Structures are given as C-alpha cells and as structure tokens.
Amino acid sequence: MINIYIGSDINLNSAVYTFEELFRYIDINFRIVNSTDDAHIIYDISINKTQSQKIIIEANFSFWKNYLEEESMPHSPLGKDESNNTYAISNDIIASAFFLLSGYEEYINTRRDRFDRFLYQYSLYKDDNLYNNPLVDTYRDSIVLLLNDNGIKCSKVNIWSDKAGIFLTHDVDGIYKYRYIIPSIIKSILKPSKFNIIELVQSKSDIEKDPYYHGFYKIIQTSLNLGFKSTFFFITNPTCKLDNFYHIHDKNIVNAINLILNYDFEVGIHGSLKSYDNDKQFLFEKSLLGKNVLGGRQHYLKYTCSRTPKIHGEHLCYDSTLGFPDMIGFRRGTCMPFKVFDLENNTTIDIFEFPLLVMDQTLKGYMNLNTSVAYQMVFEILQKVEKYHGLFTFLWHPGNCSDEWDEWFNDVYIPILKSAKSMGFQSVTGADLLSKIINKSI
Numbered sequence: 379m380i381n382i383y384i385g386s387d388i389n390l391n392s393a394v395y396t397f398e399e400l401f402r403y404i405d406i407n408f409r410i411v412n413s414t415d416d417a418h419i420i421y422d423i424s425i426n427k428t429q430s431q432k433i434i435i436e437a438n439f440s441f442w443k444n445y446l447e448e449e450s451m452p453h454s455p456l457g458k459d460e461s462n463n464t465y466a467i468s469n470d471i472i473a474s475a476f477f478l479l480s481g482y483e484e485y486i487n488t489r490r491d492r493f494d495r496f497l498y499q500y501s502l503y504k505d506d507n508l509y510n511n512p513l514v515d516t517y518r519d520s521i522v523l524l525l526n527d528n529g530i531k532c533s534k535v536n537i538w539s540d541k542a543g544i545f546l547t548h549d550v551d552g553i554y555k556y557r558y559i560i561p562s563i564i565k566s567i568l569k570p571s572k573f574n575i576i577e578l579v580q581s582k583s584d585i586e587k588d589p590y591y592h593g594f595y596k597i598i599q600t601s602l603n604l605g606f607k608s609t610f611f612f613i614t615n616p617t618c619k620l621d622n623f624y625h626i627h628d629k630n631i632v633n634a635i636n637l638i639l640n641y642d643f644e645v646g647i648h649g650s651l652k653s654y655d656n657d658k659q660f661l662f663e664k665s666l667l668g669k670n671v672l673g674g675r676q677h678y679l680k681y682t683c684s685r686t687p688k689i690h691g692e693h694l695c696y697d698s699t700l701g702f703p704d705m706i707g708f709r710r711g712t713c714m715p716f717k718v719f720d721l722e723n724n725t726t727i728d729i730f731e732f733p734l735l736v737m738d739q740t741l742k743g744y745m746n747l748n749t750s751v752a753y754q755m756v757f758e759i760l761q762k763v764e765k766y767h768g769l770f771t772f773l774w775h776p777g778n779c780s781d782e783w784d785e786w787f788n789d790v791y792i793p794i795l796k797s798a799k800s801m802g803f804q805s806v807t808g809a810d811l812l813s814k815i816i817n818k819s820i
C-alpha cells in the first residue's frame with residue numbers, strides 16, 4: 379500500500395479517478411492521505427523542495443486553475459518527453475491521463491457533426507497524434523518505472539498473462555439486402571450493378587441467401603474457424619429512418635440470436651440514434667432484449683459526455699462506443715478497459731468502457747483507404763495493443779461481408795483475425811472480459 383497526497387488546488391475526484399485507472403493495472407494499492415508527511419507520492423502545484431525523499435509529480439497550474447474552462451485547454455504543439463511520448467498537459471502525467479480518459483477535449487470543444495458526434499477531424503490536436511497512440515498506457519509504464527526507481531517494488535497487471543485480447547464485435551444495423559419486394563425490384567432496375575432480380579428471388583425463397591443476412595454466417599463461421607468468439611449488438615426499437623432496418627421480434631432475427639447464443643457467443647444492445655441521451659428510451663430498448671444484457675454500443679457511435687455515460691452506468695456493465703467514427707486509434711488514449719468519468723457530475727461512473735479501436739466503415743468510408751493500406755494500418759494498431767497487453771476491439775458489421783465489401787472481408791477482416799491469432803491474442807465476449815476483470819480483482 380502506498381500513500382498519495384493530492385494538493386488542495388486540484389480537483390480531488392478527477393485526480394483520484396486518474397490514479398485509480400493508472401493503478402488498476404499496477405500490482406500495488408494506494409490510498410489518499412491528507413498530509414504530505416505520510417505520502418509516498420505528492421501530486422501538487424506548488425512543490426516543497428524539502429520533500430526530496432518523496433516522489434513528486436508536479437501538477438500543471440494552468441490546467442487545474444482553469445479546470446473545465448476553455449483556458450484549461452492546452453495549445454498545440456503539445457510537449458514531448460525524451461522518449462518522444464506526447465503529453466496532453468505539459469509534463470503533467472496525471473492531468474494528461476485524465477485529459478484523455480475523461481474525453482476532456484470533446485467536453486470542452488463543442489463542435490459536432492449533424493449526428494451530434496465529436497469527430498477526430500474536429501480535434502485541435504490532430505497534428506500532435508494525440509489519439510493515435512495509447513498514451514495513457516505509456517504513462518502507466520512511466521509510473522511503474524518511477525515507483526521502482528524510488529524503491530517501491532511493483533509491476534504491471536496483465537489481463538491475459540503475457541498476451542493480449544481481442545473483442546470481436548458486430549453491430550447489427552441492416553440485415554436485409556432485399557427487405558421489401560417492390561422497392562427491391564425498383565432498386566434492381568435503377569441500380570443493376572448492385573441489385574438483381576435473381577438474387578432477390580433467391581433471397582425471398584431462402585433468407586440465408588440474402589447477402590446481408592448471410593453475413594451472420596460468414597462472421598460466425600470465421601470466428602469458429604479461428605477459435606474466436608463474436609459479440610453481436612442489436613437495435614431493438616428503431617426511433618427514426620436511420621435505425622429502421624428490422625424488428626427485433628422478426629423470426630429471422632430471433633433465429634439469428636438463437637444461433638449466436640448456441641455457439642456461446644454474446645448478444646448485446648445497439649442503442650438507437652435517439653437513445654444516447656434519453657434514459658427512458660434506452661431502458662425500454664434494453665428491456666426488449668431480455669434480462670441478460672450486459673453491454674452494448676450506440677448506433678453511429680453517438681455519444682455525449684454530458685449524458686451517455688450516466689445512462690449507460692445505470693443500465694449496463696460495459697459499453698464499447700468510444701472510438702472515433704472517422705479515425706481508427708485511441709479516442710480515450712488507452713487500449714485497456716477503464717471506468718468512465720462523468721465530467722458533468724464530477725464523478726466516476728460504475729461502468730467499464732471497452733474502447734473501440736477499429737471500425738470497418740472508418741477504413742473504407744471515412745478514411746477512404748484501399749485494402750492493403752487498411753490492413754497495414756490496422757496491423758500497426760494490433761502491434762500497439764500487443765505491446766501493452768491490451769484489448770483490440772474490432773467492429774465489423776454483418777452487412778459488410780458481401781458485394782462491395784467482399785474484398786474488404788477477405789483482404790482485411792480475415793487477415794487481421796489471422797494475424798491476431800498468430801500473435802496469440804485471446805478472444806473474449808464482453809461477458810468473458812467482465813469476469814476476467816472481476817476474477818483478477820482488477
């Protein structure tokens with residue numbers, strides 16, 4: 379057990395939260411003390427040089443003095459240390475970790491797209507590569523070094539022994555290429571390169587021949603072949619046109635869910651577009667999926683720091699929404715599961731975030747990559763996750779396994795899974811991961 383003193387000019391809840399997240403994966407406990415006399419670590423703005431026997435982390439005056447105000451935002455270019463690691467807040471490792479884990483930039487920077495989303499392209503720190511590396515995990519390494527250098531023996535806790543984990547997830551948006559007959563015939567006439575009557579007739583006589591529905595089978599079979607598991611998130615109550623691609627009690631959906639559960643895979647909630655800031659709506663949607671739902675992800679990755687964490691915290695054990703729609707990487711600066719901080723209410727929310735690192739549509743749509751560049755970029759993310767023994771959360775939609783996605787499924791999705799397999803990544807569902815965290819007392 380070590381003692382940590384936090385100075386009175388610092389927001390206590392924010393700093394305690396940050397130490398909790400950094401120490402979540404360090405094999406030593408800490409407690410907060412009121413006096414610097416008993417402290418092993420002093421985190422404060424004004425440093426008393428006579429405390430030379432203590433570990434002193436100098437807090438950034440400007441950040442904490444202007445906490446949650448525009449003036450607290452750092453200016454680009456951000457600082458780097460001798461190892462070329464970027465710091466969000468000058469050389470203050472605690473404020474930097476807090477800045478990333480709490481989503482501080484997206485709370486202060488109010489720019490949003492038409493779906494009320496904070497995009498990577500709106501970040502003031504794109505040129506600093508702030509979200510391209512798991513910086514919080516590098517800060518944790520620095521703390522372990524600092525403690526050991528000062529005679530406090532400790533090491534990192536790995537969830538997966540010496541390996542890493544893979545969380546394969548599948549948001550079930552649309553499942554029918556041919557849903558209604560008349561509109562499908564019209565599409566076949568207007569866009570013959572994509573839709574055709576023969577495929578329509580086949581799909582209507584056997585749903586498993588519908589290319590999008592068939593995506594379920596392709597994904598399940600791929601996971602089974604590699605000894606991996608898949609977690610599927612379903613929309614249960616469409617709230618607008620962009621949600622409305624199927625009904626949860628549709629017999630084909632019920633069959634798909636039964637198939638998923640038969641393989642001991644997982645089913646979770648894919649919150650509709652209007653549920654991300656509406657508690658009643660979210661609760662209703664979850665209730666339609668039954669009692670055993672542990673986690674989920676918001677449709678379109680809609681998420682607002684001021685409302686969504688509180689809603690999720692009341693109804694879920696985990697969420698996996700937090701990746702940028704328009705850039706792969708580390709929206710919260712980490713590839714480790716972490717608890718979410720509610721900046722609006724200055725408190726930790728009792729829910730684990732399994733941060734989303736790569737989404738299929740990000741690669742092909744927003745980033746407009748070709749398949750070989752996409753594979754290479756995703757492989758680099760895999761390597762970063764491997765380095766920190768973290769969690770590689772990957773989203774591939776069942777509707778993106780055929781047609782113009784055929785090449786992507788074969789040249790990116792499957793090869794990445796094979797690479798992860800050969801690197802020793804252990805596959806988990808959300809439920810598996812929660813029980814690992816609980817069993818290891820993480």
Ligand SMILES: [Zn+2]
Binds near residue numbers: 549550648677678
């Ligand atoms: Zn979706």
